[in-house]
Amino acid sequence: MTLKLFELVGAEDTRPFSPFCWRIRMALAHKGLDAQLVPWRFTEKEAIAPYKSEKVPVLLDGDHAVSDSWVIANYLEDTYPDRPSLFGGEGGRAMARMLNWWGDIAVVGAMFPLIVADIHDHLRPEDQGYFRKSREARFGKTLEEVAAARDSAVAGFRKGLDPMRLTLRSQPFLGGAAPNYADYIMFGGFQWARAISPFKLLAEDDPIYAWREKLLDAFDGLARRSAGYPV
Amino acid sequence: MTLKLFELVGAEDTRPFSPFCWRIRMALAHKGLDAQLVPWRFTEKEAIAPYKSEKVPVLLDGDHAVSDSWVIANYLEDTYPDRPSLFGGEGGRAMARMLNWWGDIAVVGAMFPLIVADIHDHLRPEDQGYFRKSREARFGKTLEEVAAARDSAVAGFRKGLDPMRLTLRSQPFLGGAAPNYADYIMFGGFQWARAISPFKLLAEDDPIYAWREKLLDAFDGLARRSAGYPV
Structure with missing residues (x-):
């Protein structure tokens, strides 16, 4: 068994920062699977083209x-069924589909404007042009204009996390007593932000803050050992 | 085995309209359990006081x-484990906790201003005073002021359902190939609205519309046979 994971990095090979790659890093650790990590940058389309993917x-x-x-x-989950389950059964797999969309929208999507300018600063100069052009087209604003609003925009981001916050008031993880893929979906976003931005996304008394600390410590501190800012 | 369910009605005993009661009506049907239905009104606090509940x-x-x-x-789920599962395993039970909060906020909570004036009109005259007073205090506006904004507010409600909509583009139900409690959580809100409001919450080409039709037909049309407006 040889597993290889292409994951997004910026100027430094040792600072992987894609929320989607972090979901899989955590999922591999949950399954107890080792993978060789292959650093990949936005502009290296040809490196993954043989695998029919652009991302x-x-x-x-x-x-x-x-x-x-x-x-x-x-x-x-299907290929390594004898290892710890990512979903906790077929009901969990089905419900994780919706939590995945929620995570894409309410975590990753909502946090993006808050950290986008910091992402840019962590890219190699030759990659910054592509990033700025494509992201500014998406926002219809300069990166600097998007970033300028973040001190006020963070309140809306935090409010949008209410379904997750309320859940973590009555159980330690979204997956129940222990974390599962539902947690890694959301954590991927926070780890992405931590890798490249000093911006404080969460208040320290937020149950999501305590949950993030536990995920940073999971698997012998896999996520905390990766390059990042204090959260 | 004698099951009895107190459920919210208004002027008519035959028009139950609580989103939370409908979650349980569907869950009972899913488990194949019959329950005697006991109509209950907002102001009948003493009828359920012996059971340590106000709602x-x-x-x-x-x-x-x-x-x-x-x-x-x-x-x-715990008392009738041999009947069809509501959660599809422990992972599903844990994840349903968050979907339940999401349903409370993005479905029930977000739909409330759109239908609140219609609820009032379906109550007995002697119950309307309590309802108006308590709900107007919550909104800080008259019911009529809240209702006046609904033609424009519905767009935000629909947009907020994106995580659910995107999920239903790739699987027939939130619970997967067949409905489970994740579906009943959300459906309860739509059935609540249908019972007392003619307002069109969903466009006909919305995947959530098609999903709602299937839930209305489930269990021999249990929900569709209950009093309601065309959706």
Whole structure:
């Protein structure tokens, strides 16, 4: 068994920062699977073209290539069924589909304007042009204009996390007593932010803050050992 | 086995309209359990006081009383484990906790201003005073002022359902190939609205519209046979 994971980095190979790649890093650790990590940058389209993908994560399992974090998580669950479950059964797999969309929108999407300018600053100069152009087109504003609003915009981001916050008031993890893929979906976003931005996304008395601390410590501090800012 | 469910009605005993009671009506049907339905009105606090609750649903299972829809769903799952599962395993139960909060906020909470004036019109005259006073205090506006904004506010409601909509583009139900409690959580809100309001919450080409049709037809049309407006 040889697993290889292409994951997004910026100027430094040792600062992986894609929320979607982090979902899979945590899922691999949950399954107790080792993978060789292959640093990949936004502009290196040709490196993953053979695997029919334009984005990472891309997972190679021997000769088999899988892309898209949701598809990869399902692949790992189905291919390694004797290892700890990512979903806790078929009901959990189905419900995680919606939590995945929620995570894309309310965590990753909502946090993006708060950290986008910091992402830019962590890219290699030759990658900054592509990033600025594509992201400014998406926002219809300069990165600096987007960033300027973040001190007031963070309140809306935090409010949007209410369904997650209320859940963590009555159970330690979204997956129940222990974390599962539902947690890694959301944590991927926070780890992405931590990797490249000093901005304080959460108040210290927020139950989500305490939950994030536990995920940073999980798997012998896998996520905390990766390059990042204090949270 | 004698099950009894107190459920919210208005002027007519045959028009139950609480989103939380409908979650349990659907959950009982899913488990294949019959319950005697006891109509209950907002102002009849003394009828359920012996069961230590001020709100419905309240489920009586013989001498045992359970209140709060989430607690009741878990009670049914644990007490009747040999019947069809509401959660599809422990992962599903844990994740349904967050979907329950999401349903409370993005479905029930977000739909409330759109239908609140219609609820009032379906109450007995002697109950309208309590309802108007308590709800106007919550909004800080008259019911009529809240209702006046609904033609424009509905766009925000629909947009907020994106995580659910995107999920239903790739699987027939939130619970997967067949409905489970994740679906009943959200459906309860739509059935609540249907019971008392002619307002069109969903466009006909919305995947959530098609999903709602299937839930209305489930269990021999249990929900569709209950009093309601065309959706």
